[in-house]
Amino acid sequence: MAGGAASVLRSNPEQHSNKSAAISKLLSSTYSRNAPNFVLASHSEALLHGLNALRCADKLFDVTLIVEGKTFKAHRVVLAACSDYFCAMFTDAMREARQSEIKLNGVNARGIELLIEYAYTSKLELDRNNVQDVLSVSTHVQMKAVIEACSNYLESQIDLENCVAIAVLADLYALDTLKRKTYRFICSRLDEFSLTADLLNLTWDQLEYILSCNYPVDCSEKRVLQIATQYCVETGLKAELAHLLFSHVRFNQIEASALKTLLSTLEDEDKENKTYVKLIRAEINKHEQNQIKMLGSESENEVISTDILTNSRGMELALVKIGGFETSGLTNQISCYLPSVGKWEGLTAIPHIEQCNYGTAVLGNDLYIVGGSYDVCLKEYIHPFGFRYCPTKDKWKNIAPIQADRCRFSLNAMGSNFLYAVGGVCELNDNDDGGDVENWGNDMAISNCERYNATTDRWEYLPALSENRSQHAGVVLANRLYISGGIDRHIVLVSLWCFDTHIEKWIKLRSMPTPRADHILIALDQHIYACGGWYEDPLTETRSLAQTIDVYDVNKDCWSTETTNPMPKYYTGVAAVKRRIYFIGGLLSSATINRATTAVQCYDLDTKQWSFNVEWEYPSEVWECTLAAFYVPRERDDFINVEVQT
Template identity: 35%
Template sequence: MLAGIRTLRDRCQLFDMILNVEDIALPVHRVVLASCSDYFRAMFTDGLKESKEENIKLNGVTAMGMRNLIDFAYTSKINIDHENVYDVLAAANHVQILPVISACEDFLKSHLDLDNCIDIMNVAELYCLKNLYQVAQQFMCRNWSIFSLSNDFLRLNFKEFQTLLSSKFPVDCDEKSILLSVLTWAEYDSQNRNSLFVELFKFIEFENIRREDIEEIQSTPVWKTVESNEVCLSRYLNQLDKSVVSKDWLKCSGISNLRGFQHTLIVAGGFSNEGGLTNSVWYLDQSSGNLKHLTKIPHVDQCNFGMGVLNNKLYAIGGCFNDQMQELIHPFGFCYDSQRDTWESIAPMSQERCNFYLGVLEGRFFAIGGDPHATAGAADMALCEAYDAETNTWVDIEPMPGNRMQHTGASLGRRLYISGGLQEQDGDVFDDLLWYDLDTNLWQTGSSMRTPRADHSMFVYNDKLYVVGGWFYDTHTQQRVIASAIDSYNPELDCWETVATLNECRLFATYTVYDGCIYVVGGWKGGNYRKKCNTIDVFDLERGEWTDKKCQSLQLWEHSSCTAYLPRFVS
């Protein structure tokens, strides 16, 4: 059909209308235009006067743009280049040919550069292309250190500059440089702009600026104008040096600035109601309260792996997977860089491990115990090793007394704490607490937990250790009992206390501390595999109460969770 219509066009047969654009006649078939454009369909079928006219003058578009649209209508192909993209986009927007609008948008995204980014941002705003508008802003922020030196940057009007600052996309420089660029922009047209800095200061993250860095900024001429507004200046300078992370942490993480990053909950792997065993990784979107897909671990679908964050990179190491109904355990590891959205393999552990503990202490990963060694009849010690990301190597460290799996841990100071677990699937569940001393390379024992626990979680909050979740065997019935208490441990006093109880007991859930709260994700309600949890429950550690319940379409169990800083995404 399409080939036949093209033949009619090529032979100039049966044209029933002429579009007049910029005094150029473009003969067409009405049915062809109506088939791909709501604009023309309404024009020809809704009783408008144009439906009876053979010559129609089309204003607001160029002949170049319209000729390309007509070619698309007959061929379903569009040739977009630097010479015609704006004409084609204007015409496609005018007559509402959506596939061409999308093609122009994709072309502009792929050809963004420092010379055209402002033009593309303005075009996106003109045609209400929200995604393109955000991509252009993201590009300018990602190249701020160079873009802010250009004349185009200095010529941004107030609205454009304010919108860019408030976009909160990641930048390639520290916050001091952002402040300096604001002052430079104001100084470029000081007569008209010096009064605007107060509004722009609202979007400067002063908490991420060091107090000593202000000295350089105070030497700029425009700072005198800033100093004249003592109330404004005092309010902002009081925020200095209150960053939630250290300068050394930023240096190791590869992040220039926390601007544009969000601290969020990460959930990965295990089983889901959407397809069984999975390697998907999700993050908690705070605006909606929903878990959203982030990426996927580049390995076979697995569970019971170690997951942690080092230098703001996400690591998934070890674990087990099924192959022809046989459970296989592996030593391989993978590292995810959220800034580049890329994965890379790391050196494998010296031991295959699943159901082990992976923790961070003083810039290194520590892999402690786990299956299959816990059940292999090995000596009563858990094999341990440490990973150095800079050299990409694992080295053995002192084995931990008491071989085990399904234990957990956390680091505090220069110690790595380990609690609970079990050696045999039907064996006793441990209640002990041990710690590894980084200075002595030795293990020591602390006071036992109030309750034996396996498959539980531990975290640090306000210099105390907390354990939550897990299960143990009832001494009389030998049935599994889900631990309901939330207990805390004071390292200075070497003692435990119960601080709260779970609102709902779950098996195979995760418990992660995030922004002063415990976030409980997934699991089986009451240990019943028929009752999968579809909520994320939140316990406020300061207030000592359950405060929120976020309903999810996703049901997860035997997964892993942690927190990290993710860049703000263009959705």
């Protein structure tokens, strides 16, 4: 029967061909309906598992690697797929492509064993004992993923005990990201690091990099000079190399008396030839000559008060946009504009549920966010929590909650240790027995005030204002806190008060020319500038924008008009950098609609000119944000581009 069937097929080839064509046509018709391609997500995992199973069973090996006398069997295709080095070895016209045994020089057996294990399993267990072996071999055989894994592991292990060793590895294997992070770590703890034996274990190149890299440091420039001098003296550094180290010291940040004392001490230590004293004096003279040449032409970031920063190394004064509303809605994001970068970048985010109407202040160079409100199911909740952000360390820290839950209040920094919170809207806790609470009510403007001590992390009540108010403005000048405008029971206020911290009393001053709410006060050179805001038109009983910048002379107790804003807006962020006042975002008002804007305006108090620079524009529409100015690190790996939102 079988033979007969075969003979029938052989004798009817045309009939067989017709059947095949019919089946092919049927399949073509069936699968021409855009059926999805079959993709098995676990296929790559199964393939890797199968290759490892072959390895464990000693099957189909086609190459043996010999390293330090040890042999390692493998499959060429696996090695070539993971390593550019092995791919070139096995696919190019190299002698090793034809060899079954290959001796590898310049690598270690421990590292190659771990890399082969990784190639077949995708798993790599790194520790302090094997990471250098793995890094050495992975660099040699060009396994980029493993090199990155080693770099990330070393980054996670940086501490004072091993930072120099890690810096050496970063230099040796050209790991630029690891190098930057290691030296940033050393600089951020330079004072503590300088007390360890590793200071003298640094090579000259390493110390020269630390002094020239412009990363933020945790000590004064006087201490930086002492560290450089100590290194020179104790290592007996040659004069030409010492000269290069001293050239990186910023003598303009060291007081003359401190320099004199340091030089006197150094003369006692270096009595023979006074080489280092002469070098330092030469650098001081050169610096003084440069200062004379630059007089009157210094940039905004050249001079930084030591009251604000311990050291200006690596820091740049930035405009900082805090929270507010953007096209996508309420945001806790904080962005900064660095003049050296020329664009807005993401800095950090408030570590709390999305909120608004909080108090913001910059004390020293730390940003404080206190109180505020957030919505749950369209109901507003007011909270007392506070947060402190250190831009140098890029760290947030909780501070003691303010005693009265409040929002829409003023928060201002005074000196180097105090915050003042005034008024706002408060939700009274029935069990709260602190302060002047006689007239408090839920969601009502209040007059009470609190002071925060940054050293003790405690709030205390102060004498209350005689007027309740919220949505007002506050500013500090010398030892006085000034409060203006705001709202009380839907009435926009015109009054100006000051709190004298020496006598702890409120003093009423001359009222503003125009009532204002949701405005900002800026203090510069014994003058206070009232910017932005709105008032109620007495004729139409509608909101009107305050179009002028009014200026108060604290010595004469009088107001005058500084300028008229060519583009006034509701809810704009305002801050001053030197003698320039910046306005960001806000709502442009028309007869029918309020339209958000991305614009950043600038008013120069010296030239009396307004300017609108396209480069300053925020990437998305923004309103009800706070604008501040403080110093942030000029270089950070985790700066995030602020994307344009549509």
